[in-house]
Amino acid sequence: MHDTVVAPGGGDLSVDVRNLTRVEGEGSLHLRVRDGAVESAHLEIFEAPRYFERLVVGRSMDEVIDIVARICGICPVAYQMTAVHAAEAAFGVEVHPATVALRRLLYCGEWIESHALHIYLLHLPDLLGYPSAIDLAQHARDTVEGGLRLKRAGNSIVARIGGRAIHPVSVRVGGFSRVIRRGEIESLRTDLIEAQQLADATIDLVASLQPPAFRRDARLVALRAADGYPMNHGRIVSNDGLDIDAAAWETMFDERHVPWSNALQALGRDGRPYLLGPSSRVTLDADRLHPRAAAALARLGVADRIAHEPNWSIAARAVELVHAVAEAADIVDAYEPPPSGAVEWAPRSGVASWATEAPRGLLFQRFGLDADGRVLDARIVPPTSQNQAAIEADLALYAPTILGRPHAEVTQLLEQLIRSYDPCISCATHFLDLQVEETS
Amino acid sequence: MLTASTPLQITRRRPRIGVVKFASCDGCQLTLLDLEDDLLAIADRVDIVEFAEATSKRSSGPFDILFVEGSISTPEQADEIVHLRAATTTLVTIGACATAGGIQALRNWADHDAVRSLVYPHPEYVESLATATPIADHVAVDAELRGCPISPDQLREFVTAVLAGRRANLPDEAVCAECKRRGVVCVAVVDGMTCLGPVTRSGCGALCPAYGRGCYGCFGPREAANGAGLATWLERDRSPSDVARAFALFDAWSPPFRRVIDANGGPPGPIDGPARREGPDA
């Protein structure tokens, strides 16, 4: 199954890395090189199509919240948050401030869980030369256990607010399915105090790493909000001057269907790839970081490498871990429950569109709604499908610099580079709706 | 097919464990990593030989226990599950996709070819079967863990029971039993909510009622699930389409839920093909 083929002799070379490991979902890399130059780099996604944009048609937005979570088991909160905010914007629902805070706390939980998972179970074994965290644990059990405890702190937040760590159940249009009691939230404090220490230790760990060198300039895109580090809302900005309303995503970006992949790839309407995720956010929103996270970033002193070296994304994730833990602790301290779980609301026709920052980057959703608030058509653009073209572009740049090395090493380095983007392939596979097809 | 009460073979040497996935969201296999406290202790006692999400080491078998996530949605998957079955002693399906088809099985009601060519710019790039179906429609299944996603507690119990050589405690009773033990006030009786608890298998800890909403059936039908009985009651003050809608989620394709959906006009959504492709028991 793990099949790497390097063509013998000549200048023509074809590298296949089948069934990428330690990424969520199923993908493979196909690279064609001619005379030392990369002719094509295709990140193939063969996750079976699941047609989500079709499955939500005819559903109420509360049902959509439950359904879109199932696009990704790693970041269900991101899908729920984007859908619920889109719905509330479309229906003109003003939620209680405590609901706003709880949703941000829920999102922090998912970031903590997802980043701890990626750093400790997926990325760190790469950088330290182990096939898995389980093998790493044979030599550095404390480190892995610490990472698992950090992950558990994130899971506890999601489970406390949403009932369970994966596919939580309480997010509803207008708020939550019931009042989340103060006692339930307070009990998170102990976990978060430990998580604070573990997140700081993660910064120290990252400071000791030597990721493989690979530098390039990339177009970085993220949300940016006036009131804090981007999570639940913001405008779309880039390091080359873009600044648009999130609902206007489709005016600047579009998706295309490439023959080697079941996922749609997004590009700028100018045809340029762009990169989302922790590195983009830390670069574009450094001034919005929690003071603790800003201090951690300063201590690491790698802001420039985060912007230019994909293998340093682990540092961006570590900084965001510190941020999410610190912000979560602040929300827990200040939490006062709202008078009711959700506010009253009524559906109306219109377009619900929104973007939030999933752990892996900007997630855009748009739903056309009828007068009963039922979905007429939908578009869901996950971060990994937006990153795919940027990853391929980086691979095409990186491959020539390592091609002289032994085959196994080439494979390993390419896999590592792909993993450094934390691609979530099951999210990337989705179903394109009719409207989009006409424009593409 | 064997149920949760089926004893598993006691394996004396370190069992070889695999985790594979088909069409799914990865949430069920992530639950294995979510066993945080027990993950390393379990890893000390078994050889995890295939788990693409967690390790670069790969294996195509043999497996003493193979956890299978996801439904069969492409021709390759239909072939692969047969090969995996042949290499596996105890095949365990995890989650609603693998045990019932998952949310993507809702497309089984639609005409797949029409949908595919209608909506994909290049349908020829996309290979998928007309239906998304549970693993047990393709090969024999030895045990199943229900849920969307599976419960970490049930997964822990299952693995512990296998390692300890005892019967896993995975009841096939209704969610109501857990709900009542937990002392949750019934949302159906008090608030008149639609709650699938009486026809849904327990294992979640009566999660949704405890969070103030009706059960949405993500653990699939319990034994003797009386979907028609619940539907009849619900239809006193709901339209048939609202009854179908409630059953048309992650376990829609399980026969007891499917019968209710079919009897109430099919799942929500546009009619872009035959309302259903097979009879209620197909």
Added chain:
Amino acid sequence: MTTNAILPTETEQAFLPRERLPSLLEALRRDGRTIIGPMVREGAVVYDEIRDTSDLPIGWRSDTAPGRYRLEETGSARAFDYGLGVSTWKRFAHPPRVPLTTTDPDGMVAAVEPDVPRVAYLGVRGCELAALGIQERILRAGPAGDADHVARRDAALVVAVECAVAMSTCFCTSTETGPEVADGADIVLAELDDGFTVRAITPAGERIVGQLGCNGATRAQVGAAAHQVAAVRSWIGYPLPTDGLAERLRAVPDHPRWDEIAERCLACTNCTLVCPTCFCTSVAVSSDLDGTTGATERVWDSCFTLGFGRVAGDANFRPRVADRYRQWLTHKFSSWWDQFGSTGCVGCGRCITWCPVGIDVREELIAIAPPGAAPAPIPWPPAPPLGHAPTPLATVDPARYVAVGVSGARRETADTMTLALETDDPALLASRPGQFVMVARPAQAVPPISISRIRPAGLDLTIRDVGPATAALAQSQPGDRLSLRGPLGRPWPIDGAFGGDIAIVAGGIGLAPLRPVIDEVLRERHRFGAVRIYVGARTPRDRLFVAELTGLRGRIDLEVEEIVDRGGPEWLGRVGVVTQLFEHAAWTGEHTTAFVCGPDRMMQAAARTLASRGVAPERTWVTLERNMACGVGLCGHCQLGPYFVCRDGPVFSVAELGDTFTVEGR
């Protein structure tokens, strides 16, 4: 606070003004008690810890209908006009989960000592008090009471409050369990607009009431309280005619309505879990990853789950929902009288309110067993006046585990082992043929195993591997230790056969519990006439105790015949079913006592053939298998008609069983 606490006649009633209700809570708290009482939560009245009178559901009233419950605000100052809570007091007296066993430092199974809080139940209704009494009688009875329940009830003080309102689902007047508060309370309150009349019933209640410093209630106050509850009685009326209901219900096990209900019933378990008298539980096992330490806990279960009727090898006695509903309703209103000498229903109506599809037992009972319908002939012998009295057992503490050593392990067949156990425990050594023991290992379920030989220094257990627990047991080696609870159950009545002939009929593993009968009969051979042993096995390879049987066949004072279901060419003996061995035999059975053990069907066939040979049903003894979890008649799993198989059996005469022996789904 047992129901029969010796206690004075009513004291003179006191009056507690409303604003001084907190003083009652304070007095209870000073008595070291956590107060459990009604409060509003999640849109309903539930019972939970009360910290303050403001926690009480002041000004709330519940409106109930089949499958429907709504709280309404009345604006009244009254705290106890809410009707009934969703919760029942059994949540506190017989909680949903109770630890049973743990693993001791020696790796043996040990019972967990009850650890219970000192509490006061505040706001117990007449029907609820009756239910507490019913549960207490059940759980204090048997060869051993339920230690946890006994401790909880002993640690609880009951403050009852008379009903001043009724709900549409109430029918306590029909079951004669309310609305008036009867026996079992320590203090009884009646709520009036300006306060409470207070009666201390027990010394414990008097101690509390004495601290309240109340004045005496006026005649008018006492009269108003009496008038209130009388109004409730007349409002409820008599919605369910219960006269002769137990007998009428017995008559209709085949009524078509059972199948019709099964189309509506979701078998969700709600009716049983909200029922204040339902007491059934199952045992859940947990363990560490290595299977070296484990624990068990007792968990609320219900006769509506499939698992509840499941026995070894995944057979099931109540596969159909119609069977389960019939079992529940018949138990509540009919066989409960036989088992416990009381109604199983207190008319609280919770099963009606909390049924998610609004099934109303009152309606179903009237449809199935209408008043005026002919009562059934009793299908089993009439119950003694105070309920069914089990045969007394040797005085052992059935909750106690004894560690015993395995001294030998002999393979009988491919799936059956005989373990020889050594012990000096007097109770175990006093086991009688036909009794069984619960065999525990730390990480395994605890199966009941029949004793297959009683030796001066130990017991033999013959174990067939039908699941993980028995498989693990069958792998025991000499030197291993097991934890045993028992001996349990009623033995074979061998002494009743003195002076007559004996027929022993065994099918398969059923020979194991009959082996001690053979041992004892041979030891006292002179006391019996002809002794005939008929043994069936599935195949020649499945025969048990082959050498022993061969030895017995050589004796001139015994007739030993064997038959197998399927014989290969190597088998020269008889092939067929075990009844063939005696259906054409020359003997007649007037003086024969038969002991039969095997699969249910085989026992039924044997009983028929024995009857045709003239063996009386009173002298045809069978041993039944049900899902025996507690072994002492407290968990409800092995109910069969009026019996608990574990406690009243497993040995029964065919006459005692009546039609429960042959009707499916019982």
Added chain:
Amino acid sequence: MNHRVDPEIVDLVGRMLPHLPATSRRTLAAIGHDERPSAGVYLMRQGRPTLDTGFIIEGRVAVRDHIGPDDVTLMTLEPGDVFGWSAVLDGISTASIVALDDARVLLFERAGLLSAIEGDKGIAAAVYHRLLEAVASRLDATRLLMRDVYGPGNRA
């Protein structure tokens, strides 16, 4: 049926069908054959036409089915038992019958038995009753075997 009737056979018929009137006994005895097959002799072969109905007087016979390489004994029959019920149904033998000991059987050829049944209501009632008993007991045995094969195990 005027030829001389063997009184021993009349006696055997009486033992096998005790409720049959004396004249009918003689009618039946006239067509009966007292046979003494030795151990191992096949009285009936599975899949062949059933030529006789027989009563076992002495010894034991086995009812065998050809399953796989070996014959499987479905049941053993003892004195008083009847075999060959398919003879009256124009049937084919569903199993083989083989003597396990040196046995003695009372055989009735199919054609003769059928005409005796047609001509004498008493014979019909007695023979059919006896055959029905035999079939019922086989069915009962079969049902128990089915339970054994498909049902779960018994007491552990």
